[in-house]
Amino acid sequence: MAPTEKTDLLQGTLDMLILKIVALGPVHGYGISQRIRQISKEVLNVQQGSLYPALHRLEKRGWLSAEWGDSENGREAKFYKLSAKGRRQLAQEEASWNRLSEAVELILGAAQQEA
């Protein structure tokens, strides 16, 4: 019930995470969620109900392109590739993340100060 426990990821980072995974090489949707989980050591768990709408959103914005193909398990899967526009977007989002997370760290690192 505690708000921090029911959140599987930090709001606002999903697009960046997806773009980053796709930047590592073409991959299908299901594989993206697997890699995010694996690389994050089981900490980040993207729900399918978050993943697929996000992928469609990113594609619609021209940051990803999609193409049907065969997965490693011999099944139909939609593979995504990063576009040049997507690469620029990823860079921007990384910069923004760094800026914001550093700012949060500043607050968390703030020590008691006497009046």
Next chain:
Amino acid sequence: MAPTEKTDLLQGTLDMLILKIVALGPVHGYGISQRIRQISKEVLNVQQGSLYPALHRLEKRGWLSAEWGDSENGREAKFYKLSAKGRRQLAQEEASWNRLSEAVELILGAAQQEA
């Protein structure tokens, strides 16, 4: 218009930031937003429409207690103090933040790997 630019803070961190600031000593609402802005070097800017509802939420959950008093500028202001429960909550949220932000860093740090 880009989603990352219109965000003044990372979603989900506001409660933690407020609790942390209040943990530094009793402070009124307006002062909380000022300190967040100052300590974060003008990066984080909490809107009043986000701040006050958040304060009421935190108070209702028993993490903060409020009391009217006089501000440094001789004006009526509501001062907030952290409760024991709030202190525990803050610790939890910090732990959660660390876990999640480290996970994000793992993804961002992931390098190309050959198949």
Next chain:
DNA sequence: CCGCAACCATAGATTATCTATGCATAGAAA
């Protein structure tokens, strides 16, 4: 044949934050 993992997808609920607005007062500036 049955069940599960792999794959895609959408609808609706929940919730956080922002924008826009409103009000009141102290002090500086004009």
Next chain:
DNA sequence: TTTCTATGCATAGATAATCTATGGTTGCGG
């Protein structure tokens, strides 16, 4: 004295992100 700005609290409504809950298909191991 009037006016503007900063200080201070507050709410309503819009926006948007993510989750929960579904639903479906197919390949493979038991």
